[in-house]
Amino acid sequence: DGGITQSPKYLFRKEGQNVTLSCEQNLNHDAMYWYRQDPGQGLRLIYYSQIVNDFQKGDIAEGYSVSREKKESFPLTVTSAQKNPTAFYLCASTMTVNTEAFFGQGTRLTVV
Amino acid sequence: AQKVTQAQTEISVVEKEDVTLDCVYETRDTTYYLFWYKQPPSGELVFLIRRNSFDEQNEISGRYSWNFQKSTSSFNFTITASQVVDSAVYFCALSEAEGGSWGKFQFGAGTQVVVTP
Numbered sequence: 215d216g217g218i219t220q221s222p223k224y225l226f227r228k229e230g231q232n233v234t235l236s237c238e239q240n241l242n243h244d245a246m247y248w249y250r251q252d253p254g255q256g257l258r259l260i261y262y263s264q265i266v267n268d269f270q271k272g273d274i275a276e277g278y279s280v281s282r283e284k285k286e287s288f289p290l291t292v293t294s295a296q297k298n299p300t301a302f303y304l305c306a307s308t309m310t311v312n313t314e315a316f317f318g319q320g321t322r323l324t325v326v
Numbered sequence: 327a328q329k330v331t332q333a334q335t336e337i338s339v340v341e342k343e344d345v346t347l348d349c350v351y352e353t354r355d356t357t358y359y360l361f362w363y364k365q366p367p368s369g370e371l372v373f374l375i376r377r378n379s380f381d382e383q384n385e386i387s388g389r390y391s392w393n394f395q396k397s398t399s400s401f402n403f404t405i406t407a408s409q410v411v412d413s414a415v416y417f418c419a420l421s422e423a424e425g426g427s428w429g430k431f432q433f434g435a436g437t438q439v440v441v442t443p
Contacts, residue, residue, distance in 0.1 A: 247431070249433075254335075254435075255435055255436075256330075256332075256417060256433040256434055256435040256436050257371075257417070257431075257433040258433075259430055259431065262430065272430065302369065304369075304370075304371065306371075306431075311421075311423075312359045312421045313376070314361060314373045314376045315361075315363075315373065315431060316373065317363075317370050317371040317372075318370065319368065319369055319370045320369040320370065
């Protein structure tokens with residue numbers, strides 16, 4: 215089945231550590247996105263990539279980094295510079311720009 | 327600035343009642359796209375509908391219907407004869423096709439729908 219796979223589903227991080235969230239898609243989509251969702255709030259865009267080897271900052275990129283070395287993969291690293299990383303992270307992809315997005319099941323990150 | 331406003335934080339209804347979710351957007355682009363997504367408790371967002379700015383025809387899909395009015399910058403969503411399985415958070419989103427926001431989805435804050443038996 216085609217889709218987007220995020221792993222892990224739950225992630226615990228100690229303060230000061232970097233962690234990487236995985237996002238893989240087998241939909242052959244060009245564009246990929248990372249969103250952050252806080253309780254009771256909408257989705258805020260962290261980074262997005264419209265093509266391999268290129269990515270753009272979203273609205274809340276500080277403390278995060280990404281790479282897009284392969285079309286299928288768009289990992290997100292939450293660095294120690296992110297002061298409040300506890301949140302639900304969603305990865306999405308679109309065939310091209312402005313088409314509907316398909317989402318993964320999310321990763322819930324908790325700082326302990 | 328908030329480009330997509332969903333003023334209703336939570337709506338509670340009894341099964342079989344109709345429920346309408348409001349969405350107001352803001353854009354200067356002439357070409358843009360509007361979306362609705364459903365987020366059940368599992369967390370994954372499920373795509374419901376995509377509408378471009380040149381197509382104001384209302385759409386019905388089963389118990390779901392959408393009313394797009396450019397004159398009021400609104401794209402409202404109605405669930406007819408609600409069911410318990412409709413309980414979820416619903417998001418409205420805007421994607422602009424011009425300018426600096428090209429390719430970026432702007433989501434509203436979401437509306438929690440609670441349907442009780």
